[in-house]
Structure formats: structure tokens, C-alpha cells
Amino acid sequence: MTIVTDNRYPVATDVAPASFEAGIDARASDFFALLKPRVMSLVVFTGLVGLVLAPGSIHPIIGFTALLCIAVGAGASGALNMWYDADIDARMSRTLSRPIPSGRLTPDDALAFGLVLSVASVLSMGLLVNVLSAALLAFTILFYVVVYTMYLKRRTPQNIVIGGLSGALPPVIGWAAVTGTVSVESLSLCALIFFWTPPHFWALSLVKAGDYGAVGVPMMPNVVGPESTRRQILAYSVLLAPLGTVPALLGFAGVAYGVAAGVLGLAFLGLAVRLYVKRDNRSAMQLFGFSILYLFLLFALMLAERLAGLS
Template identity: 60%
Template sequence: MAYVHHSHDVHVRALEARVGDYVALLKPRVMSLVVFTALVGLLLAPGGINPIIGAIAILCIAIGAGASGALNMWYDADIDAVMSRTVNRPIPAGRIERDHALALGLVLSVFSVCLLGLATNWLAAGLLGFTIFFYAVIYTMWLKRSTPQNIVIGGAAGAFPPMVGWAAVTGSISIESIVLFLIIFLWTPPHFWALALYKQSDYGAAGVPMLPNVAGERVTKVQILVYSVLLVASSLIPSLTGFMGPIYTVAALATGAGFVWLAWALFRTTETVAMKKAGRSLFTYSLSYLAVIFFALLTDHAARVLGWL
């Protein structure tokens, strides 16, 4: 009886591990940011949406993001195997077959796009489909391995979710949703180049032409500073156009000042160890920066709806 019980426990743990590996294929941490920015886009959109339909829309966007992650891991299995940051992913670690990841990504892509179209409208579904295609094909299969501007252009994929959420409600694209896109689009280069500065050896070993490996550290630091300033400027557009009020404005100015300060501190570094430390600090800060900006958008909007502003 003890042996049977032990065998059952081993089987359950193995099953849980396998399910966990398939969940890892969907890049849940990336998915959480996608879902949050899409939710903000959906909630800020004028007109409102039935809560059930809205929940279905967010679920579809989450599934679409997961599909993109699975397709990315399928195609990048070779370079993931030589990078310390990715070597333990399910495919290079040998826990999941590449073909299984491809099948999962394709099935989830079709399912998410079709369900979103049926539940909301086909503009939102088309944007979601294009986002998956852009990330999996344009970025992963082409840009990532061919140009040091891979992150700049490829960043569009991560910037589309709030537009998808907005379109799910309104069936249209507006200047407000484009501004939400722009904030994420300009956030992406300094975020990933800060990471690339202290992970140069990984990208070099994988043959990925990230900017520090191709153009050098100084050019990268200059580009990070330039994009950081552009990012903060774009984050003030909602305030300048009257789309957002004082709560958002204060948050954008405060967090933006921190972002530019860290980018400036990184730019001024000359010694390798200090540069890697400054790069890590900016990368870590950038993760919370985007979350705070979009939370401030939501908070300011809620305050207006409740009549507090």
C-alpha cells in the first residue's frame, strides 16, 4: 500500500511538472504585463463593455500572448540553449518537444483570434492576430537575428495590447490608444538594452546582434538615454491633451524623472562593473515603471468617473 501511495505521489508530481512546463511556454510573466496593459486600454475606452464580454476579451488577449510566447520558444530553442538566462526553459532543457510547442502556439493563436472576433469585433481580433504574427514572424524569425534594431522595431508587438483592449470596446483606433501604444513602444528599447548591457556575453554566444555587441557600449548608452527622454516626453501626452488629469501627471513626472536619472547615471559610467550594475538598476526600475504608469492611467480615470476630479 505504501508503494502504491508513493507511486501515485510520483505520478502526480510528474504531471504537475509537465503542466508547469507547458505554462512556462506561454511566458506567464510577459503575459501578465500584456494582460494588465490590455485591461487598462479596455477600461479607459469610452462607452464601456459588458463585464462578461470584457473578461472574454482579456482572456483572448492573454491566450494570444501565450501563443506568441510558445511560438517564440519553438523557434528560438537553439539560441535559448546557449544563453544562461534561457537555458532552463522547457525546450532546451529537454522537457518538451519543439513540435509540441509549435502545435500549442498555432492552436492557441487561432482560438484566441477567432473567439475575440466572435465575442467583440473583428478589428480587435485582427489587431490581436497581427500582434501574434508580428512577434512570432517579424520579430522572432527575422529581426531578432538580423539587426541590432531588433528591439526597436520588434517592440511594436508588446505595444499593441492596449490598442487591442481599446478596440474590443470601441471597434476603432483612436489617438488615445495610439498614445498608449507609443509609451510602451518607446519604453522597450531602454528596457531591453539595459538588460543587454549586462548580458552581452549571452547574446554574443547566441549570435544575436544586440546593440551593445554590434555598436558598442557607448553607443548603446547614448541610445538608452535618448529613448528614455522620448519615453518620458510621450508619457506626458495624455496630460497635455486633457486625456488624463493631475493624478496621472504627478505619477508620470515622478517616475519619468527616476527613469531619466538612471539612464543618465548609466550613460556616465565608464568602468565595466559599474556599467553592468547601472544597467541592471535601470532594467529593474523599468519593469516597475511601466506598471506604475499604467496603474496611474487607471487610477486617474477611475477618479474622474467617480467625480473625485
């Protein structure tokens, strides 16, 4: 039996008493789970869209390498997040089965894995793609792990607002991989994800407020109450709806995208209004579900238009 002396991990050992074999006994799939594959897939997708929409061209092998580095960097961030949050993960039903709280991996395994992948992804991006995209990737990883996970998450209800920047940067990295620059166009994609993040997460946290409250994470509904949270969701939705059409207004997305973004933005706003009026969990989950579809459709439309030569 390992005696865990770090006070940040007592709960993990309470839930699943770790033997000295915890790390040795791990499967490759446990390490893969540390990468948060679902989050990684969204990051890769938005990074791909940034890469495809960017003016100019990139050799397919270098483009693939850039996406791989973005994926590995995102995965490394996920591993470091799970390392730091092992104590609260062990106390929430949604995260209880993750590799560390379930005892399949030790926190040290996750820390080493995350650090190695972070360094490897940034170095590879710098050496094989370009320096700016590597710098942006390093900033994204550091922002997610240090600013969001270690500082904001447990201190302020604005955690996911500010921390959302790290999730919004992949299209900027993809764009920079092609052009070596940061432009208004790529920043508009970043802004789209940035302003999408609060209504997306707060809709879920309205339903899961108890889970977050029990572990001391100050999500917005626990701090200012559900009424104020619904009002803020509505405010962000008002900003988000027109923001979705900006890629078409800037000319790097086509007319079809612009129309679709307008309609989808109004639908998003409609669901936010409905949540504000009806004040029930069902409306919150509908908005949460639609928000995922909304972001996916916007980026998929931009990608499809460009691949079809319509923008």
C-alpha cells in the same frame, strides 16, 4: 531516442537528449511555461488599462473574454517564440531551463500548442468581441512571431526596437474591444510602451551582452558597443520622459497622473544620464529595474484614477 535532423535544434538535443517520451512525459505546467506567464501578465495588464480607459462601456463578460483572448494570444506568441528559438535558448543560462531545451517538450509540441492557441484566440476575439480587436490581435501575434522572432531578432540590433511594436499593441487591442476603433489616445499608450522598450531591454543587454553575443543574437551592445548603446538609451529616455505625460495632455488621464508621469520620467532620465556617465553594470541594472517599475506605475496610475473617477 529521436534523431533530430533539423539543424535548428541540434543544441537542444545536445543539452537534454530527448527520448520519444519527451512530449508524452510533459506536465501541464510545462505547457503553461511555454506561455511565458510573466510577459503575459504585463500584456494583460496593459490591455486591461486600454479596455478600462476607452470611452463607452463593455459588458463585464465580454470585457473578460477580450482580456482572456489577449492573454491566450500573447501566450501563443510566447510558445511559438520558444519553438523557433529553441536552439539559442539551449545556449543561454537564462533560458536553458525552458521546456524545450531542457527536453521536457519537443519543438513540435510547442509549435502545435502555439498554433492552436493563436487560431483559437483570434477566432474567439472575432466571434465574441469584435472584428477589429481580432485583427489587431492577429497582427500582434504575426508581428511578434514572424517579423520579430523569425526575421529581426537574429539579423539586426534594431530587433527589439521594431519588434517592440508587438508588446506595445495590447492597450490598443483593449481599447478597440470597447470602441471598435483605433484612436489617438490608444496610440499614445502604444507609443509609450514602444519608446520604453529600447532603454528597458538595452539596459539589460549591456549586462548580458556576452550571453547574446555567444549565440549570435545581434543585441545593440554587441554590434555598436556599450558606449553607443548608452547614448541611444539616453536618447530614447529623452523622448520617453515627455511622452509619459501625453495621456494627461490628451485628457484621458488626470492631473495626478500627469504630475507623477513627469516626476517618474525625470527619474528615468536621471538614471539614463547616470548610466551614460558612470558606465557600470550596476547603473544598467538599476535602470532596468526602474524601467519595469516606471511602466507599471504609469499604467496603474491611469487605471486607479479612472476607477476612482478622477479622470
